Amino acid sequence: MTTQKGLIMHAGEISNLAQAQSLGEFHLDQDCLFVSGESCLLGHGIKHRFNLPIANTDYLVNELKAQLQAHQDDSENVIAFGVLPFCKYQTAQFIIPKQVAKWDKSVFSQWLNTQTADTTHQDNQLTEIRYLQDRAHFEQTVSEAKHLFDKGLLEKIVLSKQVELGFEHPINGKHVLNQLLTQSQSGYHFAFPTEHDSVLMGVSPELLLRKQDETVTSNPLAGSIPRDPCSKVEAQRRSALFNSKKDRYEHAVVIDDMRQLLEPVCDNLSIPAEPSLLHTATMWHLSTVISGHLKDPNTHILDLANQLHPTPALCGKPTKPAYQHILDLEGHGRDLFSGIIGWCDQHGNGEWVVVIRCGELKAHVAKLFAGAGIVAASDPSSEWLETEAKLKTMLNALSVQQAYTQFNK
Template identity: 40%
Template structure:
């Protein structure tokens, strides 16, 4: 997408933090961020590096970057406030009418992609690749991004909920459960996720699915590949690196995941968080192992991902910040919603099961938009 970036805003002309009344563009358990000018054109990645120079204390840079360095980026000046309760009409959206829905690739084509990837893995050319799908919805009415993110925040209070203007009236919204990394001085924290099961309304069945995931050899292998790659990337940058021996269960309203909480101490505490994001992103949680071969296959089967499976987060003038993986998300533009979901493919992956996993992951955004999966059975 072609972007026209405005020069960095003059902080002297910006309203003080208490003057903003618009909804947070970033919600996390420990802070909210409000854009200084929600209508400003996004800054490019090159402009972002200089945008905080001379800005008032408390000014942050909120942004989103794409899956690859060639994909777009969008940054905005923002200010931080303590978390406040989320106000929304209800925890669920009113039903939304759908004029048209289509997934790309279509369900059968996605399963064929999974089979192709599995064959590539069987030949030893790959260990893991994460394949994605998009779901294009043309709705009767344009959803309100503020209402959508409020519902996401109510439904997943521990998630990283974001709403980043991309320019041309488009908005990147989502509720990511996956911390890419958080930097405070020399201290670094990550919580990558790999391995998924859909939740179930029946408590006994829900517990069975969680147990099945925790003890699944296939999912633990997928998770171990990711952790090994992240450890290899971080080791040269850190003087201490603590990685648990086994993953733990992480629950969201709709899904169970395997997650590992990683703690590290950087050799250089002045290393900027954006440099760290560039070093670790994309992780095997959204790309694969080895990364170059996985990126090539993703490009062949999917084409450019843009902001999907990228990273979204913030940094301050000290170079500290927190970033999440851009998943459980959508691009909203007028009555059009463009959703993304992916699944990790390893040896032994079943095409139908991986397709069903992506369908379950679409559920986070579908619920926030008021769209029933029952109305999309052919597309999911």
């Protein structure tokens, strides 16, 4: 059972729906959620909210440790949930919850489903679509990026778009989260109440870093193709992606960068010779699972995660010039999109994933985000279509995929 001091319950301790319901309701404006595999980490309430700059990793880690120590009380299981923005000159948001519980994913899903079933769900009409980067703008940026490759200034850059969807009624966030859990069985589900009275939620397929004592794991993704309901076409697309020189090169760029960053801190680093295929509800990705044994088991997860972030999978290579060109080409800041989200404890363990396949929900508006890795062989039109496919995760959860398609005809 839970205590008022924030005791973590191990998976299975809350083993049935009746026990889950005894904890009350899930409140999107004050509860944090991070789902990994079949395990659900849930933070109830906000004990302490704080911001930290991320430009200096040593400062970030030391201040975070101090905050966790200050709010530890007599609990050994104090945890901070957090989200780091894409821009290194902005600040990360952290929340130390009043209580923390670890549940089976199936139990949390049932618990949330009962809450959404008890509310009257009404169709929420899509009234407006506003692109912060429309198709012409996006395709022009891809063409401009290809000129940078021709000049030898970059090997890869990740370009993105943001779109704001306006609705007739306030968005039922719990219903959207329930849809994400139902429609996307794999991936890392998350929900985080931001300081701007919005909720950042989604289901990321990409693990930046997991640390448990001396063991670290990462699962970078780069190279994608949309899924298809026809099994024959699906097989053709899997084969096309795996054998695509363009996508294999895009993936190799990311893996090489991860190797350079992790090899110095690991005495044993395992990286498969070639990628595998990973699927979500809407996409296929080239995927490589990297694992390592840390030389120093006391290394804090954000010591590494903040150095890895942003990876070439979200930014480009070389990272610094790619980062600057992103700011120039996109014309809008990404804020929390393509940042990293996760949690860490007072021992420096934790789990962080990239902020993709997600949206920021506030009142009547959902702001969605999607990006694509651009290399010399990229086609501007194809890359736009890839970003459209990546939006489907949130469009389906918002129940507006068909309306969105009609709006854009």
